[in-house]
Amino acid sequence: MNLFFSKKINVISAIMVFILMVFNIYNITNNTPMVPDQFWAQKIFYFHVPIAWTGFLSYLIVMIAGVLYLINKRTIWDHLGYAAAEIGTLFIVLVLITGPIWAKPIWGTWWTWEPRLTTTLILFLIYVGYFMLRTFGGHPERTSRYAAVLGIVAFFDVPIIFYSVRFWEERYQSHPQVEIAKQNPDIIIPFLISLIIFSILFSFMLKYRLHVLKVALNRKKN
Amino acid sequence: MYTINNIYKSFFHRIILEDISFKVEQGDVIALLGKNGIGKSTLLRILGKISQPDKGTILYNDANIYKEKAIIRKGILYLGHDVGLYPSLSAIDNLKFACSIHGQKVKDTSIVSILNQLGLSNRINDQIKIYSKGMLQSLKYALAGLIDWDILFFDEPFSSLDLKRRKAAQGHIDTWIKNSKTMIFATHDPEWSLSHCSRLLLLNDQKLIFDQRTNEIDIKKIIKILR
Amino acid sequence: MFYTLVRKDLLLELRTKEIVIPMFAFGLAIIMIFALSFNASQAINHAFAPGLLWIIILFISSLGLNRMFVLEKEFDAFTLTLSAPIDRGIIFLSKAISGTILLLISQIMIIPPFIIFMNLSIPSDWYIMILILLIGDLGIMSVGTIVSGLSMRAKLSEMLLPILFFPLVSPHIIACVKATNYWFKGLSIVNWQTWIYLMISFVLVFFLLGFMIFEYITEE
Numbered sequence: 001m002n003l004f005f006s007k008k009i010n011v012i013s014a015i016m017v018f019i020l021m022v023f024n025i026y027n028i029t030n031n032t033p034m035v036p037d038q039f040w041a042q043k044i045f046y047f048h049v050p051i052a053w054t055g056f057l058s059y060l061i062v063m064i065a066g067v068l069y070l071i072n073k074r075t076i077w078d079h080l081g082y083a084a085a086e087i088g089t090l091f092i093v094l095v096l097i098t099g100p101i102w103a104k105p106i107w108g109t110w111w112t113w114e115p116r117l118t119t120t121l122i123l124f125l126i127y128v129g130y131f132m133l134r135t136f137g138g139h140p141e142r143t144s145r146y147a148a149v150l151g152i153v154a155f156f157d158v159p160i161i162f163y164s165v166r167f168w169e170e171r172y173q174s175h176p177q178v179e180i181a182k183q184n185p186d187i188i189i190p191f192l193i194s195l196i197i198f199s200i201l202f203s204f205m206l207k208y209r210l211h212v213l214k215v216a217l218n219r220k221k222n
Numbered sequence: 223m224y225t226i227n228n229i230y231k232s233f234f235h236r237i238i239l240e241d242i243s244f245k246v247e248q249g250d251v252i253a254l255l256g257k258n259g260i261g262k263s264t265l266l267r268i269l270g271k272i273s274q275p276d277k278g279t280i281l282y283n284d285a286n287i288y289k290e291k292a293i294i295r296k297g298i299l300y301l302g303h304d305v306g307l308y309p310s311l312s313a314i315d316n317l318k319f320a321c322s323i324h325g326q327k328v329k330d331t332s333i334v335s336i337l338n339q340l341g342l343s344n345r346i347n348d349q350i351k352i353y354s355k356g357m358l359q360s361l362k363y364a365l366a367g368l369i370d371w372d373i374l375f376f377d378e379p380f381s382s383l384d385l386k387r388r389k390a391a392q393g394h395i396d397t398w399i400k401n402s403k404t405m406i407f408a409t410h411d412p413e414w415s416l417s418h419c420s421r422l423l424l425l426n427d428q429k430l431i432f433d434q435r436t437n438e439i440d441i442k443k444i445i446k447i448l449r
Numbered sequence: 450m451f452y453t454l455v456r457k458d459l460l461l462e463l464r465t466k467e468i469v470i471p472m473f474a475f476g477l478a479i480i481m482i483f484a485l486s487f488n489a490s491q492a493i494n495h496a497f498a499p500g501l502l503w504i505i506i507l508f509i510s511s512l513g514l515n516r517m518f519v520l521e522k523e524f525d526a527f528t529l530t531l532s533a534p535i536d537r538g539i540i541f542l543s544k545a546i547s548g549t550i551l552l553l554i555s556q557i558m559i560i561p562p563f564i565i566f567m568n569l570s571i572p573s574d575w576y577i578m579i580l581i582l583l584i585g586d587l588g589i590m591s592v593g594t595i596v597s598g599l600s601m602r603a604k605l606s607e608m609l610l611p612i613l614f615f616p617l618v619s620p621h622i623i624a625c626v627k628a629t630n631y632w633f634k635g636l637s638i639v640n641w642q643t644w645i646y647l648m649i650s651f652v653l654v655f656f657l658l659g660f661m662i663f664e665y666i667t668e669e
Contacts, residue, residue, distance in 0.1 A: 070665050073276065125616035132612055136604045139233045141276065142669065146599045149665055150613070153595060156658055157617050160651055164620035167643065168627065220235045270532045273669040292536040300532035304525035308457075310465045322453045323533040349464065351524075 004211045017204045024197045033186045041105040048098040050195040051091050052120070054202045056158075058088025059123065063155035066148035075217065078144040081151055082134065083209035087202060089127045095120050115165040122161050126154045223248050223404060224269075224373055229278035231264055238264050239275070240428040246373070249402040253415030255432075256425035257448060262408040263303055263377050265425065269406065270300030270375050282373075296325055297372035301362045303381070309351035313337055316350060317364060324369050336364050340390060355382035363394050374398070374405045380414075412444050450535055454543030455550075461520055462551060468516045472509040472555040477562055479505050484566045494567045499629035502563060503622050506589070509559075510552055511611045514593045517548060518601045531667060541594055541663035545656065548590035549583075556582055572635045581632060584648045585625040591655035592618045598666035621651040 005011050028046045035042040065081035068074075099117050100110040111117075130150050137143035183191075224246035231239040238261045246252065256262045267273035269280065271287055280287050285294040307316040314333055321328040337346050340360040342353075350358065359382050366374060379395065380388055395418065398405060409415060415422055424432030424444065432444070462468050483501060487493075521527035530540060564571060571578075593614055600609040624647040631641035638645070 122616050122619055126613075129609070129613040129616065132609055133599060133603070136609055137599070138602050138604070140235060141232060142602070145665055145668055149595075149662055150599060152662065153592075153617065153655075153658060156654060157620070160647075160654065161620040164623045164647060167647070168623050217235070267669065272528055272531050292534045295534040298532070298534070300528070302525060302528050302532075304528070306525050306528045306532075308461060308520070308526045309524045310461055310467075310520070315460060315464075319453065319457050320529055320533075323450065323530060323535060325450075325534065 004208055010208075013204055013207075017201055020197045020200060024194055027190055027193060032190045041102055044098050044102040046191055046194045048095060048102055049191070050198040051098065052095045052116075053195060054198050055088050055091035055095055055120075057199075058084045058091060058202065059127075059151075059155060059158070062088065062151040066151035069144065069148040070152075075144075078148070079210055079213040079217075080206075081148060083206050083213060085127060085130055085147075085151065086209060087205050089124065089131075091202070092120055092124050092127070096124060113165070113168075115162055115168075118165045119158065119162045123154070123158060126150075126157070130154070223283060225281040225284075226269070227279045227281070229265070229268060229275045229280070231261070231268060231273070231275050237428050239268075242278070242425075242430050244423065244430060244433055246404060246406065248404055250404050250406075250421055251399055251419045252406040252421045252423055253419040254406055254408045254423045254425065255410060255412060255415060255444065255448065256408075258410065260425050261428070262425055266300070266375050266377050266406070266408050267302065270298065270302070271295065272300065272302070297370075298375070299324070299366060299369055299371035299373070300375045301366065301377065301379075303377040305350075305358045305361070307350060307358075307361060310349050312347045313342060313350055313353075313361060313364070314346055316361070317368060320365055321368050324371075326369050328368050332368060333364075336367050339367075340364055341387070356384055356387050359383055360387055360390070363391055366398075367394060372404065374403065375408075376405065377408045379407050379409065380411070410448065412448060451539050451543050451546075454530070454535075454540065455547050458517070458543065458547035459550065465520070467520065468513050468551050469555045469558070471516065472513045472552070473558045475512055476505045476509045476555065476559040479508060480559070480563055480566050491568050494569060495633070498563075498567055498569055499626050499633055501567075502560075502629060503585070503626045505559070505563075506552070506556065506585070506625075507615065507618070507622060509555060510548075510589050510593055511614060513551060513555070514548065514590075514597045514614070515607055515610055517544065517551075518597045518606075522601065537664040537667055538660040540667070541598075541659045542656070544597075545587070545590045545594045545659065548594060549586045552586045552590060553582065556586070572632065574632075577632050577638055578629070581625065581628050581645075581648075584645065584652060585621070585628075587652045588621040588625075588648055588655065589618055591652060591659050592621070595655070595659045595662070595666065598663060602669075621648060624648045624651065 005014070028043055032043065032046065034040075061084040062081045065077045065084060069077035069081060096117075099120070103112065103117075104110055130147060133150055134143050134147050137146050226245070227243050229239055229242040230237070242265065254262050254265065264273060268275050271280075274288070282294060282298065287295055307320070311319070314330070314337075317333050317337075318328070318330075321333075334343075334346060337343060340363060342357060342360060342364075345353065345357070350361065353361070359380075362376075366376075380391060383391055395405075399418070407415075407419070412422075421435055422432060422444070423430055426432075489497075521530075531537075563569075596610055596613045596617065600606045600613060603609050624644045628641060628644040628648065631644070632638070
């Protein structure tokens with residue numbers, strides 16, 4: 001049986017990831033200081049930012065997998081790109097959800113054309129196109145190649161998007177998140193813990209998706 | 223001259239071509255035979271660098287056509303199964319453009335004369351979308367007549383040709399054979415292949431199952447495979 | 450080789466007129482609908498004009514890009530160019546430049562009706578606007594050619610192209626709108642040159658990217 005969870009190690013990993021995430025939530029709720037202006041809303045920072053960083057890391061992986069796939073055409077790079085794109089997009093959607101949840105109490109509005117949020121939205125739209133290309137692009141050997149190209153192009157577009165938006169609306173420079181490095185350790189440490197745990201979650205999900213893609217491919221070949 | 227090594231190609235995870243290898247020498251007139259849909263056109267597209275194989279290399283005069291700059295492919299002419307010309311341009315415009323991108327300077331008079339030879343004299347300036355299939359096929363012969371090529375890949379050389387045009391086409395091919403030009407034809411006409419080609423390649427079940435000089439062949443065996 | 454390819458694209462357009470005229474007609478239709486639906490004062494029109502202009506340009510570019518590659522698909526004509534000894538990067542450059550030229554032509558046709566129906570008063574240094582249009586078009590066509598190459602062989606290519614194209618080109622459009630806006634307000638180019646630089650960097654990045662990557666886009 002090719003079930004992911006038929007392997008003992010995967011079951012153990014899943015349980016561990018679950019425990020870590022529960023610990024993370026507990027840690028954030030109980031062990032982090034209350035920020036004077038924002039109170040509970042600020043706690044979202046411990047989710048929103050790690051998810052955002054992991055999501056963007058994901059898209060970096062899509063780009064690198066794309067380059068490697070174009071160079072030597074090995075299926076593993078195509079699968080890595082696809083899996084990373086899927087999980088990255090999921091995380092980006094979470095960023096787009098937690099962003100407004102954080103923004104509403106602080107700024108009084110759900111949405112604003114703030115550089116980071118806008119860039120994230122545009123990136124999400126680019127990846128909607130990515131998945132449409134994967135579905136409608138033609139035979140799989142061609143779509144793998146095209147998706148690799150799109151992953152590379154998207155990655156080079158992102159910094160340009162970010163700087164354009166930054167110059168575009170000068171009034172939206174205030175972001176509730178302050179410079180992370182300047183915070184006191186009470187904030188930095190739980191943040192780093194959250195970041196590490198979300199990265200572990202990401203790796204686990206990536207491993208799962210890679211397994212599913214491999215099984216699906218084997219089934220198609222037979 | 224043209225070396226094909228271990229070509230693999232698949233579509234929708236189905237293998238079309240598996241481990242195809244052969245060498246083409248100067249002066250070879252090769253017939254690539256096979257049933258309909260077996261992958262002859264796919265292989266020819268790969269040879270013409272229209273399609274890329276999943277695995278394998280192709281060397282043209284010892285240069286890898288996938289790794290080197292495009293200019294090393296000068297001398298290769300690919301004539302596909304479809305027209306391969308612009309329907310909204312005239313025959314003259316199309317041929318002028320085609321010669322130009324193959325690095326060939328050609329006079330208008332040469333184009334007109336070869337079009338006359340092929341019986342297209344009163345349609346030279348019309349958009350080729352009004353041409354019949356036979357006329358369009360003849361245009362490919364015009365192209366092959368104008369460009370100075372070293373190796374020709376021709377998919378279905380006689381498709382849509384009536385008797386008169388077929389005779390003219392055969393005349394062109396005979397001239398090329400006389401001039402020791404190198405050619406690969408994809409066809410499913412074994413009799414023609416036997417009488418006009420020096421070498422037969424047979425494609426079946428994703429593999430090249432047959433690669434022999436025509437004088438060593440038993441035609442009954444080929445026809446049995448093609449059935 | 451490059452000139453041959455560009456010349457071929459322009460000759461095709463001359464014979465078929467399938468690109469510039471539809472682009473112009475489509476743009477005109479959008480202007481009419483906007484002018485009629487909003488029926489706004491001149492002040493409001495002036496506020497919206499730069500943004501609206503670039504929205505129209507974006508939509509008609511989509512149309513033009515689709516048409517350009519459809520012309521290559523008919524009779525499998527693209528095979529001729531692909532099988533010739535030409536580097537694929539050169540093919541990309543030729544398509545991007547031909548597209549820019551055709552887009553410029555349709556823009557020149559569309560701007561007079563735009564000014565008239567929106568009742569706009571424009572600054573005297575119109576040559577700056579030509580510069581903005583030129584750089585803007587180069588950026589649009591560089592990304593557009595990449596995306597058209599990707600969606601050319603796909604099912605529903607008319608739908609896939611805008612979905613891929615619009616988000617990717619959005620930063621460039623932001624810059625174009627900003628530049629147009631400042632020019633429209635009559636400010637000297639010295640004040641807002643950052644936007645021009647942003648547009649130019651976009652053009653450079655995507656021309657380079659397209660040139661290097663077009664080989665993989667045209668693989669079958």
